[in-house]
Amino acid sequence: MEILYLLIGLSFFMALCGLAAFLWANRSGQFFDLTRPGAEILLDEIKAPQQTKK
DSSP: OHHHHHHHHHHHHHHHHHHHHHHHHHHTTTTSOSSHHHHHHHHOOOOOOOOOOO
């Protein structure tokens, strides 16, 4: 029965950590532009390597 108190406390702590991580990602702008990264893969141009002067 004592293990249930530990597991409930750990699950509550893990839920708070997950919520904090979500709020941090939301405030830092991780979810603002969801379409551009997917489109960049399709529209990525191959760049020629730059020549170095000797």
